[in-house]
Amino acid sequence: MKTDRIFLVGISGSGKSTVGPRLAERLGWDFADTDRLIEARTGRSVAAIFADDGEQAFRTLEIETLDELSRRDRVVVATGGGAPTTQGGRDAINRGFSVWLDIAPPVAAGRLSQQTGNEDRPLLQGNAEARLAGLHAARAQYYRRADLHLDDDDAPVDTLVDRIAAALRESTGLAATVTTPSARYPIFVRDGALAELGAVARNVGLHGRAFVITDSNVGPRYGRAIEQALGRADYPVQTFTIRAGETEKNLAAVEKVYDWLIDCRAERQDFIVCLGGGVVTDLAGFAAATYLRGVSFIDVPTSLLGMVDAAIGGKTGVDLPGAKNMVGAFAQPSAVVCDPGVLAQLPERELRSGWAEVVKHGLILDRHLLADLEAVAGDPHAMQDGDLIGRSVAIKASVVSDDEREANRRTLLNYGHTIGHALEAVTGYERYLHGEAVAIGMHAAGRLSTALGLLTGPDLARQQEILTRCGLPDSASDVDLDRILTATLHDKKVASGKIRWVLLNGLGNACTRNDVSEEAVRAAARPLFA
């Protein structure tokens, strides 16, 4: 499948081994460089193999290596410049999504001459530029067969990575892959993805019957389309609808789901489709994780918050009275299917709430995404092309792949959530949407970061501005600060009564601190609350 691996092709100096590792990191995949693999296996340099045994011998080794890589999953491969010139090489490359990094030969020659370690490469002796031009001309007929052609000589590496990830997503729908010790699953973000749900379920190996769980808002809108999509892939389907709303995310609702599954005689090999916003994916995911001690499930988030946050990473669960997400299980879905087309139907307030988590991803880990968000932050519909969602999804997928159980890096995703959760609890989960509460929490955490000397005043102002432009609140001036501070002690991140604060050590660079005094918190949060 083209969603399983990427081959980068192009002449020497086109940036394959620079772009490749960054792209792999972005997708949560492995990286491999065929020339380096061949050298590691033979114990000889590519130049030596060419010189001693001739090109034919090298091409044979190269085809073997490519063929092997073309049977691995989730790997980005930097191929040698001549890899697509052989039939065997092209056969292997065709088993993945291929990208031609097309660079002008003079630019390539200039780059190569500046690298060390290239001194003895025959290609670079004498007139390297002319030789590269000749190779470029001769091989263009093969390079041009790639699925994607990138020819911007000046684009920074991050831009190239973004373009390749975007093209892969547009071509296949795949935005990222989550890999944890217990599971590996794809996240699709594509317009029309709802209609592909049955095919996705078959591709990830689900059989049995499909049990769709949705809510009274989403069900009437997309339930039928989902049933049809599953029916087209020959799944028997039944649907259960819970009442919409955060207040329904409780154990009583989970019990109703259990009762329904028992009535339907749902079995271990059947699977659940969680269709809805964060409340549905959290609740139905928890039901799936615990019914018969765990059945498979697919998340189909229909809110922006669900797509970029709740549905990714396997946190499922429900609220207890006054204590959000206090009960749950880590259970990874078999796939996540996001259709940005559904966002057009969302109330604008809910969409803006979802922006809070997207902006958070930029603030904590990706200045580049933050800058692109700033460019569109006034427009609630800017998410609908899927690109910003895909990038936000990729950040979350990468973080939870590193740290499924929130031992370390995953904690960073809680930026703004300590105060945000407390605010939701104190206001009974009714006054604020989750993203609104988190936005206020980010204001508090940002001010705390600045007070502790971690975030400059101008950067704090930049955070303030993007959140405000997204239409998100920055204070809750009638809510008592003491009640907020008391409620923060119920946070799951509390250890020995000490709160582990997520702060910004500059934009795009979150950190944690567990030595923050209550006085400092109080001073930073004071202007936001009563």
Place this chain on the structure above:
Amino acid sequence: MKTDRIFLVGISGSGKSTVGPRLAERLGWDFADTDRLIEARTGRSVAAIFADDGEQAFRTLEIETLDELSRRDRVVVATGGGAPTTQGGRDAINRGFSVWLDIAPPVAAGRLSQQTGNEDRPLLQGNAEARLAGLHAARAQYYRRADLHLDDDDAPVDTLVDRIAAALRESTGLAATVTTPSARYPIFVRDGALAELGAVARNVGLHGRAFVITDSNVGPRYGRAIEQALGRADYPVQTFTIRAGETEKNLAAVEKVYDWLIDCRAERQDFIVCLGGGVVTDLAGFAAATYLRGVSFIDVPTSLLGMVDAAIGGKTGVDLPGAKNMVGAFAQPSAVVCDPGVLAQLPERELRSGWAEVVKHGLILDRHLLADLEAVAGDPHAMQDGDLIGRSVAIKASVVSDDEREANRRTLLNYGHTIGHALEAVTGYERYLHGEAVAIGMHAAGRLSTALGLLTGPDLARQQEILTRCGLPDSASDVDLDRILTATLHDKKVASGKIRWVLLNGLGNACTRNDVSEEAVRAAARPLFA
């Protein structure tokens, strides 16, 4: 720690490399043979190393290998005959539990002469017996330092394995180790183990506070001892008591536990102690698995059923109305601590119910255990020395280590449970104790095995006899068979409406069949029900 590895010592021919692998299998550990490791690493035979480089060079290699193994966990090591003669070898061996397989030199010589591959061993040229006698005499001073000395030349391998496992258990309390993809944990079975709970918790790395969950039967009896044991290891302790009884194993009781944990502000690094029978370990384990999406827990089963079954293997959960264990999670404890001393306090009926699962372990996988159970089957207190419990525990630990999620081998543990669960459901979980229902289920499954030609009539009679001698029922003649058969379709082992039956293909050898007709089941079960 002596609980982490075993070193077998003794002269050549004493059976170290025969006993070692069987013992490792029994404990769920790895096996290593130092001579074979040295040969694999050097690419030369031990004889060649002696001949070419001399004994000193070999001993150096041997000490290195032993030292490395003495830092590995859960490994049984067959050492070379001269291993304990060097200080370095003894230092390594002292890092584990050591066993001297003491054999008479003539017996050893006889065995070695019958093995192939020994032809060029210098030891066996000429008068091997005299040479072995010399080594035995010279090395006895070192062998004798072993923690266990076994000198029965005629004992079968299984008997030696049983004796070593029993001695390890008596010396350290360790009966078995469970190893799954997600966890590895010890099971202790020893008189007085309750008092060691705090030390066990420290040894497995638990910190934070201890939250004991128990029931109204067990709490008054052992709650204080448990709190003291934890207090001696400096854990702050709080205790919550649920009402005793299977009818309490429901979601409402779990909610009460959640509320208590929230009131106590239990945090992620705290841990739960599940103190009680199967109801408590199932329910409190499920609360631990889901509170804050999972905190650590230790099981302290106080019923025979809990010790040999419920507390081992990570199945936690609760019943739904009319559907037993329908909701739950796989969550492995950090340790299981069984104190057979508490069994003296159990009502005899409950003890007999526990015997059903012990006998089941023999029936499905261990004829040897079955025979030993037959020898004591009239005596409800025969379990109190811990040996039979330890062996039963080891069987269950081995099965769940092979197959945590019940994809294959673990299914065998459900022998008697398809009808047993149905009978419990039909009678409202009140009339039969679990083991009693399972005993009737085993009668049905045994009869079905015989009808299908898998189990001989005499073997079926043998099963019948031991269950009867344990005081367990063999029929429920006033319960409607049709209701039983309908209820079996709710079993979690049902796939596409087909029941996966666990049957006996001879005693000690269970198998599964999913092609059994309803008529065959009806015929086999008919005499047991109305």
